[in-house]
Amino acid sequence: MIVKLNCKIINIALLVITFLISTQAYADMFGFLKKKDYVLSAPVKGILLKGGNPQSGVEVLRSLTYGKEYVDKSVTDEVGRFSFPKKIIRTSKPSNMFDNDSMHQHIYIDNGTLEGVIVWYSIISLNPDSQTLVELLGSLECDIAQEPQTYDIPIAENNGHTFTIYTTCKL
The missing domain is CATH 1.20.5 (Single alpha-helices involved in coiled-coils or other helix-helix interfaces)
Structure with a gap:
């Protein structure tokens, strides 16, 4: 026994x-345990306008969601400029063959509603560190008096694919 x-x-x-x-x-x-640097957002530089007039002292938020949400803030200067630094996280998600999460990129002004005043919104499933995004996000001119428009921007590094961007910014 x-x-x-x-x-x-x-x-x-x-x-x-x-x-x-x-x-x-x-x-x-x-790849469940292999962590590596993952770019959530290129640096952002922009000008916030309302009816063509610079908006100073306005708090602009950037929400980046990839598994969890990362939020940072910028306040516009006297000529409406705002900026956010490049955002990199250390994660194993992109190495995981079972991960199919897209990254949500939302730049907005909080006005008490769920979506806020949209400046920029995109869901990115391919090339989050794309040179196309670097160029677009590096010189935004956004007029929040305008209705947001949807643009399909070709991804330079990935022919045949586009970024769909919903924004008040000129593209």
Whole structure:
């Protein structure tokens, strides 16, 4: 009886060890644990206008959602300029072959509504560090008196694909 009990304990221990080793192997193979730098947003530089007039002292928010939400703020200067630095996170999500999350990029003015006053909104599933986005986000001129428009901008690095952007900015 004691021998059978010891054999069962040994078998269970071997199964647990095998499971842990194989889980680590699968995690390494499928990228579950491999963290690397991931660009959520290129640097943003823009001018905020309302009816063509610069808006100073306005708090502009940038919300970047990729698994979790990252929010930062900028206040426009006397000529309406605002900016946000490049945002990089360390994550294993892009290495995970089962991850299919897109990154949501939302620049807005909080006015108490769910979406706020939209300055820029895009869902990015390809090339978040694209040179196309770097150029677009580096010189925004946004007039919040205008209705937002939807643009399909070709991705220079990925022929045949586009970024769909909903914005009050000139593109």
